[in-house]
Structures are given as C-alpha cells and as structure tokens.
Amino acid sequence: MEIYPCIVTYEPLYPNEMIREVIGKELVREGIPNYDYELMSIEDLELLLSWAQYETPFDFLRSKREIVEWKTKSIRHVIGIKMKEKGIKDLRNPLLDKVFNKFWRDIVPESLKEAE
Numbered sequence: 001m002e003i004y005p006c007i008v009t010y011e012p013l014y015p016n017e018m019i020r021e022v023i024g025k026e027l028v029r030e031g032i033p034n035y036d037y038e039l040m041s042i043e044d045l046e047l048l049l050s051w052a053q054y055e056t057p058f059d060f061l062r063s064k065r066e067i068v069e070w071k072t073k074s075i076r077h078v079i080g081i082k083m084k085e086k087g088i089k090d091l092r093n094p095l096l097d098k099v100f101n102k103f104w105r106d107i108v109p110e111s112l113k114e115a116e
Helices: 017-029 042-051 055-066 076-088 094-115
Strands: 005-007 038-041
Touching: 005 042, 017 038, 038 042, 042 055, 042 076, 042 094, 055 076
Parallel strands: 005 038
Antiparallel strands: none
C-alpha cells in the first residue's frame, strides 16, 4: 500500500525548503515522524479534486514525487503545468460548483429576506 501523507493548511504555504524545514521541526517536536509529505492549502486540495477527472489524486501525488523539480512546487503550479501540457483552459469541479450554486440559490436569499 502506498501512502502519501499530506499537510493541509488554511492559507497557502509554499513548499520551499525553509518552510519544509520549519514544519519538519514541528512534527518532530510533537512526536510525529518527519515523513516525506505533501504541503497544500485548502484551495490546492480543492484544485486536486477538480483535477481528479484527468488523473486520480494518488497518481498525481505519485508523479509529483517522481519529478525532483516538482518537490518544492505547489500543487497549483504542477496542475498548471499539466493543464498546459494537455491544452486544458479551464478546470471545474462539478461537486464544488453544485455546493456553491446551492449556497447562492438557497442560503443567501433566505438571509436577505430575514434582514428585511
């Protein structure tokens, strides 16, 4: 079984060597082995799930690990490279779009009615 540990942050932290070193020290301080991990923001995770229509997240993470130059690049950057290679202009996530549209259609109008 292959496991790809991921650390997901609220805000983007670019996976450069300095950030990875700081996170590694924190993991060790907390008693967590400093595994090789993927650093991504919530936005990167959403983008990775959108990319799943072209490549599973596991295959994506595997290929990202295999290319040394991609190690310190964000998921967003690598997906941008892959989109360009495949000639993909726009990347949408139907599930997230559905949730977002429901929010605007159902929740916001109700809030506006209550405010009146």
